[in-house]
Amino acid sequence: MPKNTMKIGGKEVDIGGFDRMDFVPFHEGPDVLPHDLIFHALHALAMDPSRIAIIDCKISYQATYRQLLSDIVLCRNRVREALAPETLEALQKEQEVSLLLWSEGYEFTVAFFAILALGAIVVPFSPHITVPEALHNCKVVAAHGILTSSTYVPHALKLQASFGRHHPFNLFETTPLLRSPAIDTSTLKFQSGRVFDQNRPAVVIFTSGSTGPPKGVAVRRYNLFYSAYNAIRSQGLNLETxxxxxxxxxHATGLLYxxxxxxxxxxxxxxxxxxxxxxxxxxxxxxxxxxxxxxxxxxxxxxxxxxxxxxxxxxxxxxxxxxxxxxxxxxxxxxxxxxxxxxxxxxxxxxxxxxxxxxxxxxxxxxxxxxxxxxxxxxxxxxxxxxxxxxxxxxxxxxxxxxxxxxxxxxxxxxxxxxxxxxxxxxxxxxxxxxxxxYFIEGRRSVDILKSGGYKISALDIEKELNSHDKVAEGIIVGVDDEEFGQRIAAAVVLKNPSDRLTLAELREDLRESLSNYKLPTMLRVVPQLKKTSTLKIPKILIKEELFGAYHPDIEKWNMQKSKNESKL
The missing domain is CATH 3.40.50.12780 (ANL, N-terminal domain)
Known part of the structure; x- marks a missing residue:
């Protein structure tokens, strides 16, 4: 069916599908907040000038909701003033504009909501991310810039020098924008136009990289409020929480939940x-x-x-x-x-x-x-x-x-x-x-389900017992290829006391009370530490080869023929 249209002011208008925003200017300004449920909540809470939102022990600072909202508005405005005209146009058209965030605590929170208030995509970094890792993430999201605290400016400058050679890339130092004069919340307005597209990405959380290069997981804007609503309803969060x-x-748990x-x-x-x-x-x-x-x-x-x-x-x-x-x-x-x-x-x-x-x-x-x-x-x-x-x-x-x-x-x-x-x-x-x-989680299909001697074995089941050992501070279980048994069950452990000694025979004997014989480790390596990703996960696939891929004097192997003669009950 052809559309029923008419011309108004030289513009072809769909009579059935038009919106007032087709005719009026885009509504934004330094005192305008997005028509978004999260910002409506923050604005309502800021009406109480004494309600504490954040206590940041690292910088010995506490901020009320009014102070938080004031800093968010100032940060958003300063970033918008510095963005290139084509980037601002892309934001108005709701095209994907990603801004990186390298900060912690209160400053992280201010910058996070400031980016959301722009209608851009927040890409939060771990404080411990390296510049090469940050560059990978930057390329994946085609970042337009980075908001960073003073602490990380030297690293952010290296990132800008590398990525910014070929792409427009702004660097915004946010520390000077904190603790701004508190604004009168009654002077703030909400956007008169359309709400931001709730299906578009609002946040990108990078995977741990435990199975390969980290991928950028796009979280819909609607789900920021949806997950908050679910947590409030199911866990009874309130003004006293x-x-x-x-x-x-x-990371998703720390941020979204x-x-x-x-x-x-x-x-x-x-x-x-x-x-x-x-x-x-x-x-x-x-x-x-x-x-x-x-x-x-x-x-x-x-x-x-x-x-x-x-x-x-x-x-x-x-x-x-x-x-x-x-x-x-x-x-x-x-x-x-x-x-x-x-x-x-x-x-x-x-x-x-x-x-x-x-x-x-x-x-x-x-x-x-x-x-x-x-x-x-x-x-x-x-x-x-x-x-x-x-x-x-x-x-x-x-x-x-x-x-x-x-x-x-x-x-x-x-x-x-x-x-x-x-x-x-x-x-x-x-x-x-x-x-x-x-429900019980047994592990990852690719790395945590081991096949040894005809048995399918959950590495996580063994790890629960391994990490309960008196001498073990932290340990993992991986499968190492073996011609006879398919895979050996290999344990890599960090000891609570570095001066202690733990042998494979001792470990097997101690675990025998809680694990069947076929689940007992047949390889052991004691290490000073286990590498972790920025999300605090141990990338087993990536470090298995490093730990057990070649001969090392610290690797202890169990006599598999002796193991055959042991009871499997």
Whole structure:
């Protein structure tokens, strides 16, 4: 059917499909905020001049919501003033404009929301990223510039010198823009025009790079608020919520499921000192006003170690225990919590640690919600907000389809297409099993499912026991090709006390109580440290060859003929 059109002011207008914005100027200005639910929430919270939004312990600063919004507006305005005319035009047309972010704590938060307020895509960096890694990410997203704190300006200048030789690339130092005079929030206006396209990318989170070069995962703008809303609803976040942020903000869990939801709910985000200090964290817990606690397994292990070595011997140790018991929800992410840590934490706090499972590409598939019974070692039940299944019924690859699934890998249509099956389910590569309504993650299909002596073995099951060993601070299990058995089970470990010694025979004997014989390691290498990606994951595929790919005097092998004669029960 032909369109019914008419000419107005020399412009052909679709009578059925026109919008007022086809005729009026684009509405923007230094005192105009985007018509966006997150900014409406921040504006409403800023009406209370005394409500604290962020405490940044590293710089000894706390900011109210009014101060936060004032700094966001100033930062957004300064960046917009400096952008090239063609970049501003691209933003008005809602074309993809990516801006990198290299910062921490309060300054990160200001710059993050400033980029969103521009309508651009935020690409957050790990504070520890190297310039070559940053250059890779820069090329993937075709970045137009970078917002950086003063600390990282020298590195950002190197990035600008390399990438900016061939592309327009602005560098914005954000530190001088902080702590600006607080604005009168009643003078701020909201955009009169269309809302930003909610299907377009708002954030790009880079994968860990554990299976190859990191890919840029594009998160839809709508899902920033959607994930915040889900967290507020399911976890009871409110104006009284206080979250100590240990998780990296360049990672989905730290950003999308901790920082943004807490701020949208009107709570307070506390950024830690930077380098982890267990004594300081125990003192923070002792204050008694925390209700939620989210960390990585290493933090729980170190907190328990400090309890055993120091706090348990103090006459006032019951004060710490009483404050710990007031926390209603403990969560962990990035890797499974060692079994011994789970048991000890439950004994000490009276509450279980909920293992989170999710990914930048697909959100949280399974959940352990506050108040629900937690099955040790499980990742909970199905998340009703996401559709998922296992490829082979009660066991298999986790397949996900739902609103939180990413929109694309930036500038990589082939990888995007290959990541989905014929029904539109994202192929996570993770293997899980279902027991009743509860799910257990067994590992990555490519690296965590080992085939040894005719058995299919979960590397993660072995790692849980390995990391509960008295002498082991951290360890991984990988499969090393073997002509007779298919794969040897190889353990690489970092010792708690570098002066200790751990032999393969000792390790096998100690693990025999909790693991079947065919799951016991047959190779061992003790190392000073295990390499990690910027998201704190250990890239097994990339370091397996380095650890076990060639002869090394530190590699100890078990006599496989002797192992054959051992009981396999």
């Amino acid at each position: 206080k979250v100590v942020q240990f998780l990296p903000t360049h 901790n920082t943004i939801p807490t701020l949208v709910a009107g709570g307070c985000v506390e950024f830690d000192q930077g380098s982890f200090n267990p004594a300081g964290v125990w003192e923070r817990i002792r204050s008694g006003d925390l209700k939620r606690f989210s960390a990585v397994p290493t933090i729980y292990v170190r907190l328990l170690r400090h309890w055993d070595s120091t706090i348990s011997k103090l006459p006032e140790n019951e004060e710490y225990r009483a404050a710990l018991s007031k926390i209603v929800y403990f969560a962990s992410s990035t890797s499974p919590v060692p079994r011994r840590t789970l048991d000890r934490w439950l004994e000490l706090s009276g509450k279980p640690i909920s293992d989170r499972y999710g990914g930048s590409e697909f959100g949280n598939v399974y959940v352990n919600r506050p108040g629900d019974p937690v099955v040790p070692g499980s990742v909970g039940v199905k998340n009703s907000m996401s559709e998922s299944k296992l490829s082979e019924g009660d066991r298999g690859e986790v397949l996900v389809r739902g609103p939180m699934v990413f929109s694309k890998y930036m500038n990589d249509p082939v990888a995007t297409i290959n990541a989905f099956d014929e029904d539109g389910f994202y192929k996570t590569g993770d293997i899980a099993r279902r027991e009743g309504d509860v």
